[in-house]
Amino acid sequence: MKAIAVKPRNPNSVHLAELAKPKLSDVPNGRGVLVKVLKVGVDATDREINEGLYGNPPPGYDFLVMGHESFGIVEEVGPNVRHVKPGDYVTCTVRRPGGSIFDRIGHSDMTSEETYYERGINLLHGYMTEHYVDDAEFVIRVPAALKHLGVLAEPMSVAEKAVQQVYEAQRRLQVWEPKVAYVLGSGQIGLLSTLILRLRGVEVYTIARGAKPNLKSEIAEAYGAKYVNGSLADIAKQTGAPDLIVEATGNSAIAFEAMTVLGRNGAIVWTSITGGQRKTEVPTDKINLEWVLGNKLLLGSVNANFRHFEAGISDMAQGEIFYPGVTQKILTTPVNGLDNYREMMRQLVEAKEALKVYVNVAEG
Numbered sequence: 001m002k003a004i005a006v007k008p009r010n011p012n013s014v015h016l017a018e019l020a021k022p023k024l025s026d027v028p029n030g031r032g033v034l035v036k037v038l039k040v041g042v043d044a045t046d047r048e049i050n051e052g053l054y055g056n057p058p059p060g061y062d063f064l065v066m067g068h069e070s071f072g073i074v075e076e077v078g079p080n081v082r083h084v085k086p087g088d089y090v091t092c093t094v095r096r097p098g099g100s101i102f103d104r105i106g107h108s109d110m111t112s113e114e115t116y117y118e119r120g121i122n123l124l125h126g127y128m129t130e131h132y133v134d135d136a137e138f139v140i141r142v143p144a145a146l147k148h149l150g151v152l153a154e155p156m157s158v159a160e161k162a163v164q165q166v167y168e169a170q171r172r173l174q175v176w177e178p179k180v181a182y183v184l185g186s187g188q189i190g191l192l193s194t195l196i197l198r199l200r201g202v203e204v205y206t207i208a209r210g211a212k213p214n215l216k217s218e219i220a221e222a223y224g225a226k227y228v229n230g231s232l233a234d235i236a237k238q239t240g241a242p243d244l245i246v247e248a249t250g251n252s253a254i255a256f257e258a259m260t261v262l263g264r265n266g267a268i269v270w271t272s273i274t275g276g277q278r279k280t281e282v283p284t285d286k287i288n289l290e291w292v293l294g295n296k297l298l299l300g301s302v303n304a305n306f307r308h309f310e311a312g313i314s315d316m317a318q319g320e321i322f323y324p325g326v327t328q329k330i331l332t333t334p335v336n337g338l339d340n341y342r343e344m345m346r347q348l349v350e351a352k353e354a355l356k357v358y359v360n361v362a363e364g
Helices: 045-052 144-172 190-198 215-222 232-239 252-260 283-295 306-322 340-351
Strands: 002-005 015-018 032-043 067-076 089-094 117-121 132-136 138-142 180-184 202-209 224-226 244-247 267-269 297-300 333-336 359-360
Touching: 015 340, 032 089, 032 144, 045 340, 067 132, 067 144, 067 359, 117 297, 132 297, 138 144, 138 306, 144 190, 144 244, 144 297, 144 306, 180 232, 180 252, 190 202, 190 215, 190 306, 190 333, 202 215, 215 224, 224 283, 232 252, 244 252, 252 267, 252 283, 252 340, 333 340, 340 359
Parallel strands: 180 202, 180 244, 202 224, 244 267, 267 297, 333 359
Antiparallel strands: 002 015, 032 067, 032 132, 032 359, 067 089, 089 138
8 A cells, every 4th residue: 555654864755655554463452443544634743754853764664654643434443442433533643652651551642761652753654544553542533523623633632732731730729720821823733722722711812923814813813812923022011921821833932932921820831842953042040030939830742642632622523613614724735645745745845824734545
């Protein structure tokens, strides 16, 4: 079967590869799920892997099948699979367990091991192919009524985890009810974080570089947020210091700048992966003083486990009720067929207005 692959650490190596079709027996104990791939999303991670910045192939291969954002339909299940059946729409998690205690209790997204296993990213083939088989533990059912949004389940899980982790960490305060939140960045993670926080009743300011009107401002404001641009210091003078900041810009300088405007007892969650060598000047004395006296919190959040996928799918369903048709606007840029891998990469790299690039692999 066809697959879009790269040779990790070799810049611009994206190509069409061949794989044997997987079998249920590839997963032991009758827990296999065979999925026909319908759509696969791509994002900055895929772009950076193709640029040779990181990623490793599975043992025995000199290439890595791309794609960690999957949506498909179940074709066959093993005898010990109960929660999905043939004909169900599904998505699949990205991280796979290592050997740490966190991996063993179903929290592989919180692994303490330096070596990690992620489909389409590191040491495991991804979903940019015609079929895959995985253990039922990592397969999440998507309601048929949400099939038009199914390819967003993985980025939604990342946003969901980030918000959940902040609320979980802020239980340290006994009572924490954030009133004002900044979401920094208006890409897919930023917009989906905006949705999640609006569903929680938080006043959200989605802060981005582009001046409105534009598609991103249209989506953010349709969720009931305020889309603004400008310096964080100036915005904070108008809104008051935020209780919560979700950083999703991919810009480390902005991530650190956010520390200068957070309110007392507030929390920042970083979701950006920045693999460059950028350096910036930071007012360390001011930050240190205000963070100690203000009991402020900074945490990082990466990846997600099946619980975050389930919560994200639930929030997408609520989003369709409260803000019908809005989330679908994120899906701006379809590419038809695995053979069009060059167009997929071109859109991902060059199309500055593309909010979400995804590949239509098959009908279903």
